[in-house]
Amino acid sequence: MTRPITLFTGQWADLPFEEVCRLASEWGYDGLEIACSGDHFEVDRALAEDDYVQGRLDILARHGLKVWTISNHLVGQAVCDDPIDHRHQNILPARIWGDGEPEGVRQRAAAEMADTARAAAKLGVDTVVGFTGSKIWKYVAMFPPVSQEVIDDGYQDFADRWNPILDVFDEVGVRFAHEVHPSEIAYDYWTTERTLEAVGRRPAFGLNWDPSHFVWQDLDPVGFILDFADRIYHVDCKDTKKRFDGRNGRLGSHLAWAHARRGWDFVSTGHGDVNWEESFRALNHIGYQGPISVEWEDAGMDRLRGAAEAVGFIRGLLFDKPNAAFDAAFSSKS
Numbered sequence: 001m002t003r004p005i006t007l008f009t010g011q012w013a014d015l016p017f018e019e020v021c022r023l024a025s026e027w028g029y030d031g032l033e034i035a036c037s038g039d040h041f042e043v044d045r046a047l048a049e050d051d052y053v054q055g056r057l058d059i060l061a062r063h064g065l066k067v068w069t070i071s072n073h074l075v076g077q078a079v080c081d082d083p084i085d086h087r088h089q090n091i092l093p094a095r096i097w098g099d100g101e102p103e104g105v106r107q108r109a110a111a112e113m114a115d116t117a118r119a120a121a122k123l124g125v126d127t128v129v130g131f132t133g134s135k136i137w138k139y140v141a142m143f144p145p146v147s148q149e150v151i152d153d154g155y156q157d158f159a160d161r162w163n164p165i166l167d168v169f170d171e172v173g174v175r176f177a178h179e180v181h182p183s184e185i186a187y188d189y190w191t192t193e194r195t196l197e198a199v200g201r202r203p204a205f206g207l208n209w210d211p212s213h214f215v216w217q218d219l220d221p222v223g224f225i226l227d228f229a230d231r232i233y234h235v236d237c238k239d240t241k242k243r244f245d246g247r248n249g250r251l252g253s254h255l256a257w258a259h260a261r262r263g264w265d266f267v268s269t270g271h272g273d274v275n276w277e278e279s280f281r282a283l284n285h286i287g288y289q290g291p292i293s294v295e296w297e298d299a300g301m302d303r304l305r306g307a308a309e310a311v312g313f314i315r316g317l318l319f320d321k322p323n324a325a326f327d328a329a330f331s332s333k334s
């Protein structure tokens with residue numbers, strides 16, 4: 001099946017896997033982008049237990065669902081981050097956090113990402129979506145002043161930590177799709193260029209296109225698809241609504257999610273400022289045939305509503321390109 005519509009399970013980790021399958025199936029999804037969160041997909045068990053992977057596939061099959069991608073954003077975040085602190089303790093499995101000594105956490109996170117590739121191969125999927133973390137994200141405002149050497153070292157640190165992980169991805173025939181996202185090594189056009197260069201544009205490292213992270217930076221999600229056509233390994237659909245009015249800023253002002261005065265918030269797919277039709281035309285243009293995954297993260301709309309209606313919205317955009325130009329029959333034969 002090309003361009004199946006999947007539900008990303010990261011925001012449903014409080015529910016048992018079987019229950020998420022039931023809901024997604026009822027709403028008409030073709031499958032899941034399974035997050036390594038909650039009981040949805042446990043990397044250590046997938047590698048250690050003979051029947052674990054088959055058990056996941058059996059549950060999916062019972063609900064008429066398939067899987068093309070797994071995700072491990074939370075562990076990937078800890079591979080390059082500096083500092084490693086209470087935020088990571090809150091999102092990491094206890095066995096990765098361990099005693100919390102920062103370099104130990106980074107090393108265990110790197111080993112787990114390599115194992116995630118092995119587990120993905122065992123499950124029969126060819127793409128792992130996730131974050132990389134970044135040693136230099138903390139310098140985004142560039143004050144106190146930061147030297148170019150420090151920035152260069154950040155990209156080198158990313159390459160040094162991720163190349164050995166990507167070697168394992170290559171060994172097992174799986175690709176990593178990094179989600180371009182503030183807080184990561186690649187968060188916009190120029191940082192994506194620099195990141196791809198840092199790992200020599202090796203095919204094991206590509207991108208997860210999620211337009212919600214571009215919109216509030218005033219980047220063009222459509223242009224991004226065309227610029228990085230050969231690197232779009234996965235698509236996540238989430239929307240963003242901007243409310244920049246001269247007082248509400250793009251940095252969020254440390255206001256809580258859904259605060260009426262925030263400059264922007266994530267909203268359910270189809271309810272924000274993403275130009276979805278142009279985006280899907282661009283995906284058609286580059287010949288993207290992979291999964292289209294729906295991610296719900298809307299502070300103003302219940303997930304049972306947002307995720308249920310998104311599948312129909314996306315399906316309405318999955319039109320094909322014509323096989324020939326409208327006037328091909330009249331073109332000259334000479």
Ligand SMILES: O=C1C[C@@H](O)[C@H](O)[C@@H](O)C1=O
Nearest residue numbers: 010073179181210238295
């Ligand atoms: O894919 C994602 C992973 C989430 O954990 C994160 O909140 C979000 O920004 C996102 O897009």
